[in-house]
Amino acid sequence: MDLARIVATFAxxxxxxxxQYRANFFFQLLESAIGLATALIGLSLVFRHTTxxxxxxxxxxxxxxxxxxxxxxxxxxxxxPNMLRLAQxxxxxxxxxxxxxxxxxxxxxxxxxxxxxxxxxxxxxxxxIGWALLWMQASxxxxxxxTFGIALLCGVIALYSFWLILATTSFWVIQxxxxxxxxxxxxxAGRWPVSIYPSWLRVLLTFLVPxxxxxxxxxxxxxxxxTGPTLALAAGVALGLFVIARLFFxxxxxxxxxxxx
Amino acid sequence: xxxxxxxxxxxxxQAILVQFQYRAANYFYMIGMIAxxxxxxxxxSVVAATQGGAVAGxxxxxxxxxxxxxxxxxxxxxxxxxxxxxxxxxxxxxxxVLLRPLHPLHYDIAFFAGWKVVVIVLWLPIAAVLAWLFxxxxxxxxxxxxVFAVAIWGAFLIRMMFLWLLGLISFWxxxxxxxxxxxxxxxxxLSGRIAPLALFPDWVQTLADWLPFRWTFGFPIExxxxxxxxxxxxxxxxxxxxxxxxxxxxxxxVWRSALRRYTAVxx
Numbered sequence: 133m134d135l136a137r138i139v140a141t142f143a144x145x146x147x148x149x150x151x152q153y154r155a156n157f158f159f160q161l162l163e164s165a166i167g168l169a170t171a172l173i174g175l176s177l178v179f180r181h182t183t184x185x186x187x188x189x190x191x192x193x194x195x196x197x198x199x200x201x202x203x204x205x206x207x208x209x210x211x212x213p214n215m216l217r218l219a220q221x222x223x224x225x226x227x228x229x230x231x232x233x234x235x236x237x238x239x240x241x242x243x244x245x246x247x248x249x250x251x252x253x254x255x256x257x258x259x260x261i262g263w264a265l266l267w268m269q270a271s272x273x274x275x276x277x278x279t280f281g282i283a284l285l286c287g288v289i290a291l292y293s294f295w296l297i298l299a300t301t302s303f304w305v306i307q308x309x310x311x312x313x314x315x316x317x318x319x320x321a322g323r324w325p326v327s328i329y330p331s332w333l334r335v336l337l338t339f340l341v342p343x344x345x346x347x348x349x350x351x352x353x354x355x356x357x358x359t360g361p362t363l364a365l366a367a368g369v370a371l372g373l374f375v376i377a378r379l380f381f382x383x384x385x386x387x388x389x390x391x392x393x
Numbered sequence: 394x395x396x397x398x399x400x401x402x403x404x405x406x407q408a409i410l411v412q413f414q415y416r417a418a419n420y421f422y423m424i425g426m427i428a429x430x431x432x433x434x435x436x437x438s439v440v441a442a443t444q445g446g447a448v449a450g451x452x453x454x455x456x457x458x459x460x461x462x463x464x465x466x467x468x469x470x471x472x473x474x475x476x477x478x479x480x481x482x483x484x485x486x487x488x489x490v491l492l493r494p495l496h497p498l499h500y501d502i503a504f505f506a507g508w509k510v511v512v513i514v515l516w517l518p519i520a521a522v523l524a525w526l527f528x529x530x531x532x533x534x535x536x537x538x539x540v541f542a543v544a545i546w547g548a549f550l551i552r553m554m555f556l557w558l559l560g561l562i563s564f565w566x567x568x569x570x571x572x573x574x575x576x577x578x579x580x581x582x583l584s585g586r587i588a589p590l591a592l593f594p595d596w597v598q599t600l601a602d603w604l605p606f607r608w609t610f611g612f613p614i615e616x617x618x619x620x621x622x623x624x625x626x627x628x629x630x631x632x633x634x635x636x637x638x639x640x641x642x643x644x645x646x647v648w649r650s651a652l653r654r655y656t657a658v659x660x
Contacts, residue, residue: 162571181448182440310421317428328439
């Protein structure tokens with residue numbers, strides 16, 4: 133119960149902080165609009181030349197794009213800012229302030245930043261998904277919605293764990309710019325279903341970088357492609373990555389000696 | 394003129410030495426950049442395969458060649474970012490630059506040109522690995538290689554000056570992020586970065602001919618992978634020369650009025 137209260141308190145403070153900068157909302161909206169337009173033009177360019185991409189119709193690919201938007205909104209609002217702050221704190225020796233608090237260190241470093249305007253991308257993504265479902269005239273069943281929710285949750289956990297592993301490397305090397313560059317480059321692969329990639333790359337995007345589970349699996353849930361074993365595998369990978377990330381973070385922490393005088 | 398030549402030689406040499414020290418950071422950055430063309434390549438390879446092997450004259454091998462050469466051209470395209478101007482103005486860094494005897498454009502061009510030499514050297518092993526993975530069809534003639542070697546530097550100069558112009562907007566307003574985002578979105582499509590321009594509708598290709606973007610990106614790539622006739626090769630170089638001239642004129646003009654708006658505080 134205490135944990136929930138701590139998260140809620142940090143969320144409230146973070147949101148209040150961001151609400152001061154209301155103009156940022158409009159810039160974020162503009163940015164999301166440009167991003168959406170870019171994605172749609174790219175999609176229409178592909179479908180000028182073909183009617184289906186590796187078995188996915190235009191409407192189904194729109195679902196993938198929408199989920200990519202939802203995921204990147206969550207990552208940009210919550211995961212990435214916290215992980216960058218972790219790397220920055222290690223660099224500046226400020227992590228001590230977090231470590232001396234009587235709460236689990238990993239929890240605390242994961243909830244300090246709330247860039248709420250960045251959720252705009254997630255909202256736009258939800259609209260895109262809705263639009264795609266209308267276009268397909270799909271009637272989504274309740275059990276589909278539930279598996280979609282589970283798949284989405286697994287995806288968020290997997291992406292969080294992957295980012296935590298990246299950010300934990302800061303205990304050894306500081307490469308903040310490269311971290312962002314690397315994550316965004318790899319995550320962009322999620323704009324398309326992983327089945328379009330060559331097999332060696334598909335393995336990489338499934339197990340090493342969890343793009344497949346973060347975007348493709350939820351999309352499969354909504355387009356009647358998801359099988360039980362795949363969902364189980366997604367849950368297993370999310371859990372496994374989470375455990376690995378936690379152990380790695382603790383190991384990194386044990387090497388951290390602070391930088392204060 | 395000779396003095397300017399000496400300056401460029403010294404400044405480029407310095408940039409080369411500095412950037413070779415940061416070869417690990419440079420490598421990290423270049424490798425992070427490779428994801429983007431590989432994604433495009435994967436998409437278009439699948440499209441080509443479902444359309445009987447080729448779309449708009451590109452088969453899998455030609456797409457592979459396009460996007461591997463892409464990685465070098467993209468690196469040549471990196472110049473002083475327009476977002477950097479706000480920092481230059483706010484921090485007062487600009488005041489120091491203004492005291493130097495040459496136009497500040499020279500310092501940026503020389504620094505980035507030196508850096509490019511390092512980038513080209515570091516790029517060669519990356520290109521070898523990509524070629525092994527994706528099997529491009531690439532058999533350029535000597536003329537195509539020569540045009541490419543000139544065109545990547547032309548591309549560098551054009552993009553340098555147009556991003557400089559974009560950055561100079563910071564002298565008038567600091568709300569620039571939206572303008573830049575829009576510029577980069579147009580560039581993504583009209584330059585040939587997201588896909589070869591041959592895949593676009595005719596009107597887009599005509600539009601792209603009359604804008605600077607394609608001459609900084611698609612043209613050098615097409616020149617090397619053998620998509621252009623002799624007239625296309627030479628005409629492209631002429632277009633590059635035209636845009637370099639126009640860019641220079643515009644920079645000179647805008648820089649003069651930008652400076653009139655600049656006041657420095659403090660000593």
